[in-house]
Amino acid sequence: MKKLMFYCQHILGMGHLVRSMEIVRGLTKDFEVCFINGGQVVDDFDIPPDVQVVNLPAIKTDSEFKELQVVDTTQNLEEIQEYRKLKLLKIFEQFQPDCLIIELFPFGRRRFSFELIPLLESVKASRKNTKVICSLRDIVVTKQDQARHEEKVCKLMNKYFDMLLIHGDSQFQKLEESFSRVSDLKCEVHYTGYVVQKTNNLSIKLSEDILEKPLILVSVGGGRFGHELLDCVVKTSTILQKRIPHQILMFTGPFMPEEKYTQLQTMADGCKNLKIYRYTSNFLKYMEAADLSISMAGYNTTMNILTTKVRAMILPFTGNDDREQALRSQKLENLGIVDVIHASELIPDIFAEKVITCLNKQPNQIKIDLEGVIKTANFVNQVVEKKHVIASY
Known part of the structure; x- marks a missing residue:
């Protein structure tokens, strides 16, 4: 069976991990997969049983994206970086993949060059002729010195990569809108369409009191940010309780600090219309049952909204001057698909x-x-088959 090595580094949220695992799920029938996770492990995260997962000592970033941090604070960052570099080289040498997929790099994650450049050099020097693919979302973060950034990306792509896969629809969002030099890339470039999650076979039994009322589903992805949205929903719940019949289910995310989770529970004490949980691997099924979704505007949550066709209010993340969520959200609002939440509206x-208005709307x-x-x-499969055809001559 053909072998595939997939590298994913999530550093703040868990969107990159979710999207990467959905892609892996679709590759398992054709490939033996070794999945490299460089971020914090998510308990109960749904992983296909036949995927070999290697969890590197986890690295994250601070909320301002200024510095890398080791999740296990008893460990030293420099020592962990060296360990991870050597571990990746060892995995490649032992696994000998036909294809290596790296998520986001070099369009992002360049602070992980300490381990990725040695890995790519090892691939280049290998006789295995491993094909290298960059897995990329539809919009990338722009930089202050965008021209210099794009020049570096082009050099790295043209030196090491055989293919760029853009997980978007060019009729809706072209990569050129956030990266101007796509035409300078010498590798194959393809749009794949958006990566969406599928519900698994596990059934969820929602209680009758929830099914009888409009269900409002609230989420903020991984939970390291978006706290202002959750605070507002908790405070708003007491107002909504007097205005309309409903039930609010809130998922705070697995990475929410314990003290913040406890604070939300305390704030919600006595709110009969609000239940708060950390995480569920069956989130999409809850969204299918919801009458309204209130969330951050990450790639995966947005795709869930499009898949389930649920009414939706979304708050774009704008930290680190990141315009990705705002750009996609504005396009969808202009088309009447979602309602964007503005910071000025986070008043109970x-x-x-806004919640009542959205519950009464029919989205386009x-x-x-x-x-x-x-x-x-x-x-x-196509790029790997080309490799095998060339090798047979």
Whole structure:
């Protein structure tokens, strides 16, 4: 069986991990997969049983993206970086993959060059002729010195990569809108369509009191940010309780600090219309049952909204001058698909009115390519098959 090594480094949220694992799920029928996770482990995260997972000592970033930090504070960052570099080289040498997929790098994660450049050099020097693919979302973060950044990306892509897979729909969002030099890339470049999650076979039994009322689902992804949204929802719940029949289910995310989680529980004490949980691996099924989703505007949550066609209010993350979520959200709002939450609306009275208005709206629907998992698998198979054809001559 063909072998595939997939590297994913999530540093603040868990969106990169979720998208990467969905892609891997679609590759397992054709490849023996070794998945390298460089970020914090998520308990109860749904991983296909036939995927070999290697969890490197986890590295994250601070909320301002200024410095890398070791999740295990008893460990030294420099020592962990050296260990991770050597571990990646050893895995490649032992696993001998036909294909290496690296998520985001070099368009992002360049602070992980300490381990990725040695890995890519090792791939280049190997006789295995391993094909190297960059797995990229539809919008990338722009930099203050964008021209210099794009020049470095082009050099790295043209030196090490055979293919770029953009997980988006070019009719909706072109990569050129956030990276101007796509035409300077010498490797194959393909749009795959958006990567969406599928519900698993586990059934969820929602209680009758929830099914009888409008269900409002609230989430903030991994939980390291978006706390202001959760605070507002908790405060708004007392207003909504007097105005409309409903039930609010809130998922804070697995990375939310314990003290913040406890604070939310305390704030919600006595709110009969609000239940708070950390995480569920069956989140998409809750969204399918929801009448309204209130969330951050990450890639995966947005795809869940498009898949389930639920009414939605989304708050774009704008930290580190990141415009990715704002750009995608604004396009969807202009098309009548979602309602964007602005910071000025995070006031309970104002927010309650917005919730009631959204519950009474019927969102528009658009045709957008959501076949990212299937098409990614096809492109990966194609590039690996080319390798085998060349090797046979």
